[in-house]
Amino acid sequence: xxxxxxxxxxxxxxxxxxxxxxxxxxxxxxxxxxxxxxxxxxxxxxxxxxxxxxxxxxxxxxxxxxxxxxxxxxxxxxxxxxxxxxxxxxxxxxxxxxxxxxxxxxxxxxxxxxxxxxxxxxxxxxxxxxxxxxxxxxxxxxxxxxxxxxxxxxxxxxxxxxxxxxxxxxxxxxxxxxxxxxxxxxxxxxxxxxxxxxxxxxxxxxxxxxxxxxxxxxxxxxxxxxxxxxxxxxxxxxxxxxxxxxxxxxxxxxxxxxxxxxxxxxxxxxxx
Amino acid sequence: xxxxxxxxxxxxxxxxxxxxxxxxxxxxxxxxxxxxxxxxxxxxxxxxxxxxxxxxxxxxxxxxxxxxxxxxxxxxxxxxxxxxxxxxxxxxxxxxxxxxxxxxxxxxxxxxxxxxxxxxxxxxxxxxxxxxxxxxxxxxxxxxxxxxxxxxxxxxxxxxxxxxxxxxxxxxxxxxxxxxxxxxxxxxxxxxxxxxxxx
Numbered sequence: 479x480x481x482x483x484x485x486x487x488x489x490x491x492x493x494x495x496x497x498x499x500x501x502x503x504x505x506x507x508x509x510x511x512x513x514x515x516x517x518x519x520x521x522x523x524x525x526x527x528x529x530x531x532x533x534x535x536x537x538x539x540x541x542x543x544x545x546x547x548x549x550x551x552x553x554x555x556x557x558x559x560x561x562x563x564x565x566x567x568x569x570x571x572x573x574x575x576x577x578x579x580x581x582x583x584x585x586x587x588x589x590x591x592x593x594x595x596x597x598x599x600x601x602x603x604x605x606x607x608x609x610x611x612x613x614x615x616x617x618x619x620x621x622x623x624x625x626x627x628x629x630x631x632x633x634x635x636x637x638x639x640x641x642x643x644x645x646x647x648x649x650x651x652x653x654x655x656x657x658x659x660x661x662x663x664x665x666x667x668x669x670x671x672x673x674x675x676x677x678x679x680x681x682x683x684x685x686x687x688x689x690x691x692x693x694x695x696x697x698x699x700x701x702x703x704x705x706x707x708x709x710x711x712x713x714x715x716x717x718x719x720x721x722x723x724x725x726x727x728x729x730x731x732x733x734x735x736x737x738x739x740x741x742x743x744x745x746x747x748x749x750x
Numbered sequence: 751x752x753x754x755x756x757x758x759x760x761x762x763x764x765x766x767x768x769x770x771x772x773x774x775x776x777x778x779x780x781x782x783x784x785x786x787x788x789x790x791x792x793x794x795x796x797x798x799x800x801x802x803x804x805x806x807x808x809x810x811x812x813x814x815x816x817x818x819x820x821x822x823x824x825x826x827x828x829x830x831x832x833x834x835x836x837x838x839x840x841x842x843x844x845x846x847x848x849x850x851x852x853x854x855x856x857x858x859x860x861x862x863x864x865x866x867x868x869x870x871x872x873x874x875x876x877x878x879x880x881x882x883x884x885x886x887x888x889x890x891x892x893x894x895x896x897x898x899x900x901x902x903x904x905x906x907x908x909x910x911x912x913x914x915x916x917x918x919x920x921x922x923x924x925x926x927x928x929x930x931x932x933x934x935x936x937x938x939x940x941x942x943x944x945x946x947x948x949x
Binding site: 491494498501536539540543567597620673674675681684695713717725 | 770771788791792795796799800803849852853856857859860861864865867868869872881916919920923924925926927928929930931932933934935936937940946947948
């Protein structure tokens, strides 16, 4: 590994640490996409049910954790019921911990105001199965209670009882939600994504196959701003902006250096 | 998390980041631990959430439908025994055949037909026209049976510019994503572990 690359890592680290300690408070505007998801959830009736699927790996938690937290907080604040599940095994415990923590903070009761279904492999059959009979796919919830005996669990039979599905994802799972749940059962799907996935899902948003997208740490910060409740997303935005500015400067500097090098090589070739 | 858990997590984070200074035994240890834990965790979650409640417990009550997928799953494991590996093809044939049957119409509708309809119907605005031109120009770039010369070549070049914009945007979002992961770890190290961050 080259010495210059190590210097770049070191400078990025120093800038990130300095921005997190001193917090310069860079301004943040709310994007149309994030506001749309916020308005969508805000427009739901207080008694409606939102399904949140944690379709991500543990390594993506720093990015999707703040997003999931903001959305769960918004749902609980509105009195919306939450049905959690995971179609990625690594998202199972992370999703349960997240909703459980926010439910405790909001004073919400398990079984009546939220439930967690747990993990099912083979996402295709799980998504399709829930469209027919949710009880056939999940007869018991993550805590082992019978779904039929749970006040909230007994209320939901299929997607007709779900106002919105939100896939908290770091990969291609929202595509499968679109293919098997939206296209077949006409349920509204929104995606809370890692930033790296945004360009893959914009076409689905443009075609209205996805109802909304909120993405990355920036999306979390915007959502927290709309909730007037700064959290992990807002705390990270100063460092994110500072590092982006640094990387932009490094890219420009790298291009100038490459251009000068090429120019001097061309000049030497002409002289010879 | 208590102090022991926080310190263990912090040391493992530092072990992974030590790779930035070069490959070393601390990084190797943390990497192997991560791989092992991920496999173990997936195995336990699958046993606890699927095999036990969906197959074993119903069979204990005399309900046998869970036996069929359990046997088919066990057949796949026979791939590990070269002499009986052929038996795994029964399960794989079902997975591939069923999977393709379900996936092909769904993918064709959601990824091709609905996208085509949205592209065609979107020409009521400037953005819609730009999308339509981008799609057509990019498609001409991928026609390799005709030389990229003249008007066709111009269209292919425009398509290449559209793709370059897409790659640039994707790269920028990738940087944003990776920076967010770094910030998450730094917040843990400086906040939860060292306690030097304001909340």
